[in-house]
Amino acid sequence: MVKLFEKITFRGVELDNRIVxxxxxMYSADNGYVTPFHLVHYGKFAMGGAGLVFVEQTSVSRKGRITNGDPGLWEDGQIDGMRQVVHVIKSHGAKAAIQINHGGRKSSQQRAFRGNSHLTDRDIEMGEESWVPTGPSDVPFSDGFQTPAPLSKEGLTGVRDAFVATARRAVLAGFDVIELHMAHGYLLQSFLSPLANFRTDEYGGSLENRMRFPLEVTRAVRAALPPATPLFVRISATDWIDGGWEIEDSVIFSRKLKELGVDLVDCSTGGNLRAGSTNANLARGPGYQVPFAEQIRREAGIPTGAVxxxxxxxxxxxxxxDDRAxxxxxxxxxLFNPFWALHAAEHFGLTGNFENWPEQYAWWLAKWGGALRANGESLDGLERFSEAAE
Ligand SMILES: Cc1cc2nc3c(=O)[nH]c(=O)nc-3n(C[C@H](O)[C@H](O)[C@H](O)COP(=O)(O)O)c2cc1C
Known part of the structure; x- marks a missing residue:
């Protein structure tokens, strides 16, 4: 049995396969509103056979945007556009998920494809808006980045409520799965990491204190979601920096998330590594973050996602x-091959003649594929694609 294509259920949502x-x-929203780009972009992944298609990190507040191009669900007017994105995804057979986020001290940056660093005078001249970001403490992410304004207790309540309101809007838009972004140095992860959180109140210092705000947000969002809607959390399982957040902390944190009704921990890493610095702890390679998904799954007893x-x-x-995720x-x-899932099914021999492809393509591809095969040519370009992708 090919596990990649086994169904899996989280609460009331059944995924057709394990491919996410x-x-x-994409940094291409218009003042927080999705555009035709998003419809095409997300629709093609659903057409490509993935069981679950994630809409990018979407801001819970205007000032929580990482860039001027981030989509948001901080006001009701933004629901309609997202509903269309959801419709496109679902009408092509996938389930729709959304990651909701507050950028914290990494807010008010350049769009990734325009530099991926702090905003410059030139960006402002070009019309980008700049604002003072917020964070746990008044310590900037990196050189040139603005110093964040530390969040007061009222500020924390406001952010928590913004996550709740955004999650509710996401449900109204029709999303099947909601994910909280607690990775990559953004607001919630920056509370967890001792490299970003220098507070002296009950939200800083000990591990228990640093976990407090992210857990408060989790509890409030879970309570606001319908019981059938799964809640995922993406974490940075390690900062990859000595003295930072470690995998052992992630195991403890994941146990707490499980207690609060979180359905899956999506195991990424990093995000607090400052621009220009290198880290000997970080050795990237195929599946390099899988050991974290495996350890959390085993030791916290919660389903995990590997990425x-x-x-x-x-x-x-x-x-x-191997039961690692x-x-x-x-x-x-x-991005390289939106039809990855369809190719993978063929790779495993689950379908032979494009039966799993959209019928509008399949009738023609089947004829063409038959001719290629008769010529002794391979249709499986996956290995070649893989080499080219990194
Ligand atoms: C263009 C681009 C945008 C990304 N944006 C997000 C994001 O919105 N939220 C997030 O958690 N990770 C984001 N990531 C990280 C990916 O989700 C993923 O964790 C990472 O790229 C490693 O997976 P890969 O090797 O399959 O690309 C982004 C990655 C890329 C390439």
Whole structure:
């Protein structure tokens, strides 16, 4: 049995397979509103056969945006556009998920494809809006980044309520799965990490104190969601920096998330590494973050998602067969080949003649594929794609 194509259920939501399009910011929203780009972008992943398609990190407040191009669900007017995105995804057979986020001290940055650093005078001249970010403490992310304003107790309540209101809007838009972004140095992760949180009140210092605010947000969002709606949390399982957040902290944190009714921990890493610095602890390679998903799954007893340089169907399948994770998240490989899931099914011999492809394509591809095969040519370009993708 090919596990990658086994169904899996979280609360009231059944996924057709274990393939997830990982959240990827496109920095192309218009004042927080999605555009035709998003319809095309997300629709093609659903057409490509992934069981779950994630809409990128979406801001819970205007000032929580990482960039001027981030989509948001901080006001009711933004629901309609998202509803259309959800409709496109679901009408092509996938389930729709959304990651909700507050950028914290990494807010008010350049769009990734325009520099991926702090906003410059030139960006402002070009019309980008700049604002003072908020964070746990008044310590900037990196050189050139603005010093964040530390959140007061009222500020924390406001952010918590913004997460709740955004999650409710996401449900109204029709999303099947909601994910809280607690990774990559954004607001919630910056409370967890001792590299970003220098507070002296009950939200800083000990591990218990640093976990307090992210857990308060989790509790409030879970209470606001319908019981049938799964809640995922993406974490940075390690900062990869000595003295930072470690995998042992992630295990403890994941146990707490489980107690609060979280359905899956999506195991990424990093995000507090400052621009220009290097870290000897970090050795990237195929599946390099899988050990974190495995350890959390085993030691916290909660389903996990594995992500990071998982490119081939065989690696994805092995991770599942070895019980190291429950879902496989793919990001860059999906940009490169949105039909990855359909190719993977063929790779495993689950379908032979494009039966699983959209019928509008399948009738023609089947004829063409037959001709290629008769010529002794391979249709499986996955290995070649994999080499080119990194
Ligand atoms: C263009 C792009 C945008 C991304 N935006 C997000 C995001 O919005 N939220 C998030 O948690 N991760 C984001 N990531 C990280 C991916 O979800 C994923 O964790 C990472 O790329 C590693 O997976 P991969 O090797 O399959 O690309 C982004 C990655 C890329 C390439």
């Amino acid at each position: 399009v990982s959240p990827m910011g 990071g340089m998982i490119r081939t169907p065989d690696l994805a399948e092995n991770i599942l067969q 429950d879902l496989i998240f793919l990001a860059r490989q999906m």
